[in-house]
Amino acid sequence: MQSIYDNETVQYRLKYVLEVKHGDKSISQAARDAQVDWKTMKSWITRFDKEGIKGLLNKPRGNSLPVPDEVANKIIEIKKENSHRSSRRVRDLLRKNEDISLHRQTIWRTLKKVGENKRAKKKVKVFRDFERSHPNSLWQVDYMDAIVVEGIGLVFLVLFIDDYSRKIVGARFVENREAIHVLELLWVTIERYGIPSQVYSDQGKQFRSHLGRGFTHYENVCKRLGIETIHGTPRHPQGRGKIERLFGFIQDDFITEYRFKDLEDMNEKFNNWVKWYGEEHEHEGIGGKPPNSRYTDFVPRMPEGDLFEIFSMRFERKVRKNATISFKGDVYPVDPRYIRDTVDVRYFGHAVRIYSQSILLGEYDSRINYHEKMLRHVHIRLVKKDGRIKFQKKKYL
Numbered sequence: 184m185q186s187i188y189d190n191e192t193v194q195y196r197l198k199y200v201l202e203v204k205h206g207d208k209s210i211s212q213a214a215r216d217a218q219v220d221w222k223t224m225k226s227w228i229t230r231f232d233k234e235g236i237k238g239l240l241n242k243p244r245g246n247s248l249p250v251p252d253e254v255a256n257k258i259i260e261i262k263k264e265n266s267h268r269s270s271r272r273v274r275d276l277l278r279k280n281e282d283i284s285l286h287r288q289t290i291w292r293t294l295k296k297v298g299e300n301k302r303a304k305k306k307v308k309v310f311r312d313f314e315r316s317h318p319n320s321l322w323q324v325d326y327m328d329a330i331v332v333e334g335i336g337l338v339f340l341v342l343f344i345d346d347y348s349r350k351i352v353g354a355r356f357v358e359n360r361e362a363i364h365v366l367e368l369l370w371v372t373i374e375r376y377g378i379p380s381q382v383y384s385d386q387g388k389q390f391r392s393h394l395g396r397g398f399t400h401y402e403n404v405c406k407r408l409g410i411e412t413i414h415g416t417p418r419h420p421q422g423r424g425k426i427e428r429l430f431g432f433i434q435d436d437f438i439t440e441y442r443f444k445d446l447e448d449m450n451e452k453f454n455n456w457v458k459w460y461g462e463e464h465e466h467e468g469i470g471g472k473p474p475n476s477r478y479t480d481f482v483p484r485m486p487e488g489d490l491f492e493i494f495s496m497r498f499e500r501k502v503r504k505n506a507t508i509s510f511k512g513d514v515y516p517v518d519p520r521y522i523r524d525t526v527d528v529r530y531f532g533h534a535v536r537i538y539s540q541s542i543l544l545g546e547y548d549s550r551i552n553y554h555e556k557m558l559r560h561v562h563i564r565l566v567k568k569d570g571r572i573k574f575q576k577k578k579y580l
Contacts, residue, residue, distance in 0.1 A: 337358070515545070
């Protein structure tokens with residue numbers, strides 16, 4: 184019995200639903216790309232919200248009534264007049280010119296019987312891949328479309344490749360498309376391979392704000408590192424061919440060949456695959472050579488200074504009367520001498536640092552409940568003969 188995870192219809196619909204859910208596309212744009220109407224796309228999203236992945240399965244239908252021969256011939260005639268016409272367009276013309284109303288799926292099934300259900304491909308402009316002249320001149324970064332992995336669920340692959348050598352310099356499977364995953368991967372990648380001159384990405388919200396250039400944390404970090412960010416033009420394939428083909432190869436050569444216990448196991452196996460890809464894969468785009476053979480003969484520009492200071496986001500908070508600050512719903516202790524002062528809070532991932540005029544006041548881990556720890560402080564005092572104790576210069580019965 185086929186698993187829901189292997190159902191091509193589910194995988195196809197899930198791709199567009201997630202693009203809408205993650206804010207990468209509007210419902211209208213996703214509907215156009217999926218070649219369905221707005222209502223259909225909206226129904227996929229609603230069913231996914233209510234039932235999860237199972238909601239994207241086709242609903243069982245009753246037996247449909249046969250289409251009369253004269254109507255079927257008219258459907259085929261309208262289609263053959265223009266092979267680019269979709270079932271929806273044929274339906275609309277049939278309704279307008281012949282006053283015949285049929286469901287789009289009925290028209291599609293009628294066309295399928297005679298092999299006319301597919302739309303003719305439009306002539307497309309062929310773009311030649313550009314290529315840089317040396318390693319670390321340009322990296323490309325992107326998220327692969329979500330895939331459903333049995334035993335894990337939805338996963339996304341974020342990946343950096345070197346344009347000249349085709350080497351995968353950084354890659355990791357993650358549970359969502361948040362920008363933090365791109366930045367965490369960039370951190371470990373530049374520590375290992377140095378800093379590229381430029382990084383090319385699409386205009387996903389992780390990389391580019393709708394307000395314009397320089398409004399995302401990703402762009403700010405790249406600027407601090409001296410990396411020029413380049414953003415592709417929406418719906419234009421120039422520059423994305425290498426990474427898109429690599430995503431397809433990963434799905435065919437890695438995803439389908441392995442079974443995974445969890446996300447950690449998946450990443451461990453993928454790291455081994457990436458090592459093989461760099462050292463042994465005969466890449467057609469570079470004359471049948473392995474990528475690592477071209478990632479040579481250059482001196483990488485390595486990062487300098489404290490990378491936390493480069494990657495961290497920065498905020499201001501006022502120290503409260505109880506010598507604490509509140510940040511992202513958590514409470515952190517501060518030296519009482521700074522009560523009522525404004526302090527700088529810098530954080531990246533789970534690490535939090537608090538400063539006052541460049542003086543480090545404390546380092547914290549956002550996964551720890553410091554408020555609870557403060558409440559648990561226990562102080563031991565000796566009870567005097569009169570039944571009193573002394574605590575913080577005060578006496579208590």
